[in-house]
Amino acid sequence: MTVDKQAPGSGSIMVVGGGISGLTTALEAAEVGYEVFIIEKNPYLGGRVAQLNQYFPKLCPPTCGLEINFRRIKDNPNIKVFTLAEVEKVSGNPGNYTVDVKLSPRYVNSNCTCCGECGKACETEVPNDFNFGMDRIKGAYLPHEMAFPARYVISPRIIGTEDAKKVKAACKYDAVELDMEAKTISLSVGSVVWATGWEPYDANRIDNLGFGRYPNIVTNMMIERLAAPNGPTKGKILRPSDDKAPESIAFVQCAGSRDENHLPYCSYICCMASLKQATYVRALYPDAKIYIFYIDIRSPGQRYEKFYNMVKADENVFFIKGKVAEVSEDPDTRNITVVAENAVTGEKIHQTVDMVVLATGMQPTAANIKLPADLKYNADGFIINDFEKGGMFGTGCAAKPFDVTSANQHATGTALKAIQTLVNK
Incomplete structure (x- = not known):
């Protein structure tokens, strides 16, 4: 592809990652006239937001925001989407990159009508x-x-x-192709935006909190799926060992976060996620008791503080300032006992509940798998943007922990930086 680097509206941008940050970056650039390639490793777009039951600020389901974005993508000829795709290599300089992309077989072609x-x-x-x-x-x-x-x-x-x-x-539509094979394509682009997102921190690595040993200990993303109407229990929050409706749940904050042995930083969203999930439980089970064990509650901004105060006013929600030291299981009832020291009273607390939810932190994908490009990272795996050099940028949770609103704002700014590379080089 020949690209005129001087003319506004020319050139192309690659966005690696089709989550909310990647979609925002792609749409902002495409809707002012730039060609955009979206590269997504999953067979679908939407990223982590697609897995949520509800998200802030309006506590609406993923369909609320993603459906509009998908429509905008379908209607925009400047955007080309590659799913089951991963970047293998990036070569070149700002304004003139060649990117090798591996496409894995889906074994289903565009004839598919989703008939099932x-x-x-x-x-x-x-x-x-x-x-x-x-x-x-x-x-x-x-x-x-x-x-x-x-x-x-x-x-x-x-x-x-x-x-x-x-x-x-x-298949009546000749949509199934069992002989599809992986292939690699090369794309010429002027700038690359890495919207590679985040992964829940691996709770199996937090030895003292029992995940993987006791079935009634789940993570914050798992309870999000349990609460979702399209989740494994069709929206019923049930404890995994016996499908019982829980009468009590403990939320353990900072599970692996703000801990030099795991994630030394605050993931920004975990407190609000647990408060939100507490409302899921209370809506389903009006008599259920909720215990939230925390170091400190972080509710940045007036809207989040208001939400926190609303949850705190619930007489069935109990906040305990104290870091959980250990958990144990009663082998007969499969109930979980959470042990923590109340930092206010000094009292050692043993709270027995039906289920435990670990508020695991947000880890950038690049912390586990380095990206195949010349990028800078901080000690925790977040991309450090070199705006002076330009050309390649990290956005959304690839750059720092964000909620959905902040990720969208960051992605909009990153789209502008990617465009500036095309115009200035």
């Missing part, structure tokens, strides 16, 4: 990553009902099996 016949024909079940493995789905599946692109996916686990042949035979 392939899923009905498939007998094999695979873990459902969208629900953090809390349930299983067919080997031919739609990631979730709002998935964009709206197209089924066939798991590589069934390729080469008799089940795969049944899936292909069930």
Whole structure:
């Protein structure tokens, strides 16, 4: 592709990551005339927001914001979306990059109508990553009902099996291609925005909090999926060991955060996430008791402070200022006892509850897998932007912990920086 670097409205931008920050960056650039490539490793766009039950500031479901963005993408010829795609290599300089992108096979082409016949024909079940493995789905599946692109996916686990042949035979539209192979394409772009997002910190690494040992200890993202109407329990928050409606839940704040052995920083969103999830439980179970163990509550801004005060006024929600030291399980009831020292009274507390929710922190994806480009990172894996050099930028939670509103604002600014690279080089 030949790019005129001087003319405004020319050139192209690559956005790596199709979560809320990536979508915002792409749309802001495309809607002022720039060609944009979105590169997303999952078979769908939407990122972590798609996995939420509700999100601030309006506590609306993901459909509320993502649906509009998906429509804008479909209507904009400047945007080209590549899913099941990962950047392998970036070479060149600001204004003139060549990016090698690996495309993994979906085994389903654009003829797909989402009729679902392939899923009905498939007998094999695979873990459902969208629900953090809390349930299983067919080997031919739609990631979730709002998935964009709206197209089924066939798991590589069934390729080469008799089940795969049944899936292909069930498709009336010739949409199943079992012989699809991975391929690499090269794209010429003027700037690259890394919107690679975040991952929940691995709770298995926090030895004293029992995750993985006791089934009734879940993470904040897991309870988000339990509360979601399209989650593994269709919106019912049930404890995993016996599908019982919990009468009491403890939220453990800073699970692995603000801890030099894990994540030394505050993830910004965890306190508000737990307060929000407490309202999920109270709406479902009016008599349930909620215990929130915290170091300090961080509710930045007037709107969040107001929400915090609303939750604090609930007579069935109890705030305990104290870091949880350990947890244990009663093998007969599978109830969990949380042990902490109340920092205000000095009292050692043993609180027994039906379920525990660990407010695990937000870790940038690049902390675990370094990106294949010349980027700078801080000690925690967040991208440090070099605005003087330009060309490549981190945005959203690839750059620092953000809530959805702040991530959108940051992504809008990053889109401008990417455009400036094209205009100035």
